[in-house]
Amino acid sequence: MATIYDVASLARVSPATVSRVFNGMPVSEEKASAVRAAAATLNFTPNRTARSLRKQNSEVIALVIPDIENPFFTSLARGVEDRAQAEGYSVVLCNTDDDTSKEATYLEIAISENMAGVILAPASDHSDLTSVLSRGRPIVAVDRSAGYDIDGVMVDNRPAGQAAASALFKAGYKRVACITGPQGIDTADERTMGWRQVAIRQGGYVPELYLRNANHRVDGGRAAMADLLSMEVPPDAVVATNNLMGVGALQVLSEAGLTAPAVGVAVIGALPFSALDPATITIVEIPARNLGITAAKMLIERINGDTQPPRTIVLRNEISVASA
Amino acid sequence: MATIYDVASLARVSPATVSRVFNGMPVSEEKASAVRAAAATLNFTPNRTARSLRKQNSEVIALVIPDIENPFFTSLARGVEDRAQAEGYSVVLCNTDDDTSKEATYLEIAISENMAGVILAPASDHSDLTSVLSRGRPIVAVDRSAGYDIDGVMVDNRPAGQAAASALFKAGYKRVACITGPQGIDTADERTMGWRQVAIRQGGYVPELYLRNANHRVDGGRAAMADLLSMEVPPDAVVATNNLMGVGALQVLSEAGLTAPAVGVAVIGALPFSALDPATITIVEIPARNLGITAAKMLIERINGDTQPPRTIVLRNEISVASA
DNA sequence: GCATTCAATGAAATCGATTACAGTAATGTT
DNA sequence: AACATTACTGTAATCGATTTCATTGAATGC
Numbered sequence: 001m002a003t004i005y006d007v008a009s010l011a012r013v014s015p016a017t018v019s020r021v022f023n024g025m026p027v028s029e030e031k032a033s034a035v036r037a038a039a040a041t042l043n044f045t046p047n048r049t050a051r052s053l054r055k056q057n058s059e060v061i062a063l064v065i066p067d068i069e070n071p072f073f074t075s076l077a078r079g080v081e082d083r084a085q086a087e088g089y090s091v092v093l094c095n096t097d098d099d100t101s102k103e104a105t106y107l108e109i110a111i112s113e114n115m116a117g118v119i120l121a122p123a124s125d126h127s128d129l130t131s132v133l134s135r136g137r138p139i140v141a142v143d144r145s146a147g148y149d150i151d152g153v154m155v156d157n158r159p160a161g162q163a164a165a166s167a168l169f170k171a172g173y174k175r176v177a178c179i180t181g182p183q184g185i186d187t188a189d190e191r192t193m194g195w196r197q198v199a200i201r202q203g204g205y206v207p208e209l210y211l212r213n214a215n216h217r218v219d220g221g222r223a224a225m226a227d228l229l230s231m232e233v234p235p236d237a238v239v240a241t242n243n244l245m246g247v248g249a250l251q252v253l254s255e256a257g258l259t260a261p262a263v264g265v266a267v268i269g270a271l272p273f274s275a276l277d278p279a280t281i282t283i284v285e286i287p288a289r290n291l292g293i294t295a296a297k298m299l300i301e302r303i304n305g306d307t308q309p310p311r312t313i314v315l316r317n318e319i320s321v322a323s324a
Numbered sequence: 325m326a327t328i329y330d331v332a333s334l335a336r337v338s339p340a341t342v343s344r345v346f347n348g349m350p351v352s353e354e355k356a357s358a359v360r361a362a363a364a365t366l367n368f369t370p371n372r373t374a375r376s377l378r379k380q381n382s383e384v385i386a387l388v389i390p391d392i393e394n395p396f397f398t399s400l401a402r403g404v405e406d407r408a409q410a411e412g413y414s415v416v417l418c419n420t421d422d423d424t425s426k427e428a429t430y431l432e433i434a435i436s437e438n439m440a441g442v443i444l445a446p447a448s449d450h451s452d453l454t455s456v457l458s459r460g461r462p463i464v465a466v467d468r469s470a471g472y473d474i475d476g477v478m479v480d481n482r483p484a485g486q487a488a489a490s491a492l493f494k495a496g497y498k499r500v501a502c503i504t505g506p507q508g509i510d511t512a513d514e515r516t517m518g519w520r521q522v523a524i525r526q527g528g529y530v531p532e533l534y535l536r537n538a539n540h541r542v543d544g545g546r547a548a549m550a551d552l553l554s555m556e557v558p559p560d561a562v563v564a565t566n567n568l569m570g571v572g573a574l575q576v577l578s579e580a581g582l583t584a585p586a587v588g589v590a591v592i593g594a595l596p597f598s599a600l601d602p603a604t605i606t607i608v609e610i611p612a613r614n615l616g617i618t619a620a621k622m623l624i625e626r627i628n629g630d631t632q633p634p635r636t637i638v639l640r641n642e643i644s645v646a647s648a
Numbered sequence: 649g650c651a652t653t654c655a656a657t658g659a660a661a662t663c664g665a666t667t668a669c670a671g672t673a674a675t676g677t678t
Numbered sequence: 679a680a681c682a683t684t685a686c687t688g689t690a691a692t693c694g695a696t697t698t699c700a701t702t703g704a705a706t707g708c
Contacts, residue, residue, distance in 0.1 A: 001459060003664055014688045019666055028686065048436040049377045050664035053693050058373075068401055068417070071597065074393045081392075081419055085426075090433060092416035093392075095405055109414060112372040135325060218597070243597075250599035273395065273542070273567075273597045275574035327694055338658045343696055352656065374694035377663050 002042035011038035022046055052114045060090050061299065062110035064103060064120045067216070068095040071272050072243055072288050073121065076142065079292025080119055087300050089116065098123045098216075104131075111135050117299045119292075122146040125184050138302035142295040144187045145312075151302065152312040153295045157187050160284045161194020163319045164239045164266035167282045169202050173237035173264045176202075177210035179224040179249055180241040188216075191241040191268055210235050214245055221248020229256060237264030243271055250276070268317075285318040326366035335362035346370055376438045384414050385623060386434035388427060388444045391540070392419040395596050396567055396612050397445065400466065403616025404443055411624050413440065422447045422540075428455075435459050441623045443616075446470040449508050462626035466619040468511045469636075475626065476636040477619045481511050484608045485518020487643045488563045488590035491606045493526050497561035497588045500526075501534035503548040503573055504565040512540075515565040515592055534559050538569055545572020553580060561588030567595055574600070592641075609642040 008015040011034040020027045021035040038044075052058035063080050065073040081091045092115075094106040103123045110118050111131055117138035120127070125147045132139050133148065141152040161178075168176045178195045181188030192211065199207035212227060214220030221240060225248060228235055240246035246267030253263055259280070266282035294313055332339040335358040344351045345359040362368075376382035387404050389397040405415045416439075418430040427447045434442050435455055441462035444451070449471045456463050457472065465476040485502075492500045502519045505512030516535065523531035536551060538544030545564060549572060552559055564570035570591030577587055583604070590606035618637055 001664095004666095005664080015665080016667075016688060016690095017686090020687090023666080026685070031687085045432060045436055047377075047438075047664050048433065049373055049382075049438050050693090051666075053371075053373045053377050053664080053695085054666045056693070068405075069395065069398045069596075071393065071395070074398060077392055078419070090418070090430070092418070094414070094416070095402070106414070108369060109372065112369055114371075114373050247597045247599045254599065271597065271599065272393075273571045273595065274599045275571045275578065275595065276599055328696095329694080339695080340658060340660095340697080341656085344657090347696080350656070355657085371694050374663090375696075377665085378694080378696045380663070 001047075002039075002044040004044075004046065006042055007035060007038045007044050010042065011035045056114055057116055058114050059088060060092055060113070060115045061296070062094060062106065062115050062118045063091050064094045064096060064106050064110075064118060066096050066098045066121055066123050068093065070216070070244055072269050072286065075270075075272070075288035076121070076292040076295075079289035079294075080296045081292075083293045083296035084300070087296075089300065096123050100124055100127055104128050107132050111137060116303050119295045119299055120146065125186065138299055140295045140299045140302070142291055144185055149310050151298050151310050153291050153298065153315065154187075154312060155286050155291065155315050155317055157190035158194040158197075160268050160286070160317045161191035161196075161239070161241065162198050163194075163317070164191075164268055164282060164284050165195040165198035165202075167319065168237040168239065168264045168266050169198065171237075171261075171264055171282075175205045175210060175233070175235040175237070176207075176264070177212070177228050177235035177238040178207075178241065179212050179214055179221055179228075179238060179245050181216045181220075181245070182213060185216075188241055195239050195241075214248075216242050216244060218244045218248040218251070221245030222252050223248075225249040225252040229253075235263075237266070240265070240267045243267060243269035246271060247274065250274070250281070282319070287315050287317065290315055325371075326363075326368040328368075328370065330366055331359060331362045331368050334366065335359045380438055381440055382438050383412060384416055384437070384439045385620070386418060386430065386439050386442045387415050388418045388420060388430050388434075388442060390420050390422045390445055390447050392417065394540070394568055396593050396610065399594075399596070399612035400445070400616040400619075403613035403618075404620045405616075407617045407620035408624070411620075413624065420447050424448055424451055428452050431456050435461060440627050443619045443623055444470065449510065462623055464619045464623045464626070466615055468509055473634050475622050475634050477615050477622065477639065478511075478636060479610050479615065479639050479641055481514035482518040482521075484592050484610070484641050485515035485520075485563070485565065486522050487518075487641070488515075488592055488606060488608050489519040489522035489526075491643065492561040492563065492588045492590050493522065495561075495585075495588055495606075499529045499534060499557070499559045499561070500531075500588070501536070501552050501559035501562040502531070502565065503536050503538055503545055503552075503562060503569050505540045505544075505569070506537060509540075512565055519563050519565075538572075540566050540568060542568045542572040542575070545569030546576050547572075549573040549576040553577075559587075561590070563590045563592070565592050567591060567593035570595060571598065574598070574605070606643070611639050611641065614639055 004015045004018045008018045013031050017031055018035050021032050061084050067073055084091045096103040100123050108131055119140050119142055121143045127146050129148050139150055141150055145152055165176055180192040196207055212224035214224040238249055240249050268284045269286045328339045328342045332342045337355050342359050345356050385408050391397055408415045420427040424447050432455055443464050443466055445467045451470050453472050463474055465474055469476055489500055504516040520531055536548035538548040562573055564573050592608045593610045
């Protein structure tokens with residue numbers, strides 16, 4: 001592994017000059033080309049560890065998400081990555097598994113590796129961000145709020161819940177249930193609230209009886225749906241507040257021989273790999289990729305020295321209603 | 325940000341002693357506890373950049389994959405991560421987008437960040453691994469082979485192709501098509517070969533006419549399936565050699581009003597979010613998670629000094645045949 | 649009681665870059 | 679001609695840890 005000293009001695013200049021060439025500082029063309037030639041023959045690339053130790057930062061952004069197997073988050077990740085790449089940053093992905101202690105570990109790593117900043121989809125509303133904040137590293141919350149006064153990029157969750165529920169009532173369903181995530185995640189709570197408002201206004205049944213909290217994954221959706229189906233008076237439609245629970249619900253319904261329009265289904269979040277005819281269910285599209293792009297953009301502004309007070313950007317959802 | 329020197333002076337010992345305490349070297353209990361107390365009050369964590377510069381390695385594994393939005397790779401990533409966590413390593417995920425130059429960049433980063441090793445699902449068969457190999461860093465190829473004599477973890481691809489095709493013929497279908505990936509990816513080529521062998525032995529049609537190369541994503545599968553359906557004598561069944569192309573094919577079929585058993589479908593690779601009744605399609609399960617676990621295990625053995633000649637481990641698939 | 653070991657400790661070198669500072673040569677000013 | 683300015687360039691300090699080497703003091707052997 002060639003170092004800057006090897007290059008320097010081959011090019012008959014000082015290490016400082018080599019460094020300058022690689023950092024765009026003024027160097028005579030004569031020496032610069034000697035350095036470039038020497039670097040090429042030695043196959044030299046600057047050691048990022050040394051550089052980041054000295055400069056106290058690196059061109060790497062940490063993206064910390066709760067579930068790497070959820071297409072919503074991978075799509076978000078894709079957005080972050082595309083934007084970051086364009087600005088010369090690399091992205092490393094850290095999976096917390098909804099576990100605040102894993103989350104804390106990754107944040108600690110991000111700091112002590114001098115990473116340029118953090119984009120975080122918090123595992124819960126009691127994430128511990130003190131380590132990041134006390135070091136003054138930029139951080140942006142995405143999808144969920146973190147309970148600190150920091151930058152954030154969210155979607156308008158309550159309207160999403162309202163839209164999903166309204167679409168089903170409008171299609172003629174009478175008892176619209178709701179499968180939502182764990183309490184304490186504001187995204188889930190808000191979407192539920194949206195569903196509840198519409199359901200109450202609609203009347204004709206007791207919404208609370210048809211509300212289920214589940215984990216945010218397929219198995220959670222399955223369990224909740226199975227539970228709903230076993231009711232004495234089961235719902236005739238259901239809103240799932242995230243994509244994976246929606247998949248679980250759809251699976252259980254299809255296994256029970258229930259498909260649209262016998263039972264109405266609305267899902268908040270895209271189902272990219274559902275292989276379903278999109279006309280049969282209502283989808284409230286969450287702009288996952290765009291969340292990522294926007295968060296990356298904000299973070300990079302902060303990295304570049306933007307010091308205005310923390311902002312929260314709220315993105316709009318798109319709704320595509322079942323046509324059947 | 326507290327350093328080892330701050331801790332040292334607070335605990336009235338030398339920096340060397342602080343380092344020893346944190347690295348399990350012999351230190352008198354008296355001083356050790358003083359150091360621990362000082363570290364706690366200063367909220368000290370060792371700076372990983374400095375450590376890794378000095379030790380010339382870090383406890384981070386790079387996982388380089390072609391498509392982070394493909395559930396197959398995220399499931400694989402999950403396996404890597406679980407194993408790595410258990411051994412005290414962190415995993416950073418790098419997405420190459422099937423682009424060999426992005427791949428090269430990430431490998432370069434992995435090296436110059438002194439990462440402990442690399443797990444690579446190669447973007448193609450002409451990936452450039454010289455930088456990693458010349459530095460002697462451990463590397464394991466996973467899912468696809470890289471054209472170098474290095475460790476690898478694969479699945480038995482040809483039997484997978486055979487199993488998928490056989491299941492469809494056995495169910496009575498006559499013209500079984502195949503939607504496969506780009507040429508030059510051995511995984512795809514082998515699966516295709518398996519399909520071809522069975523199709524030729526079966527006879528009664530010209531398999532080559534029913535073979536389509538597509539990209540490995542949903543849109544590729546859609547395009548190929550649409551093309552197959554437009555044939556004068558369309559196939560009555562299709563094998564998709566990866567999960568996303570399978571999803572694309574299923575979408576097109578369902579939009580055309582064709583579902584099992586009118587058209588038979590077999591997919592190589594799980595469809596975790598399909599929301600389909602699993603009884604209607606044949607799935608050859610690729611043990612994605614297990615690929616990840618195994619690769620991580622091999623890599624960590626190498627990191628720990630294992631020097632036996634390169635090995636390739638081949639994992640078995642499981643087939644679940646459509647019951648309808 | 650003296651020599652020998654041994655464990656614990658600290659001072660200083662080290663990893664590979666960046667950068668403050670000082671020095672030098674060339675050019676411009678008056 | 680003396681001086682100021684500009685524009686490179688090199689020396690050495692620095693980032694924050696680890697590790698070699700020398701030193702100290704205590705324990706052990708005879």
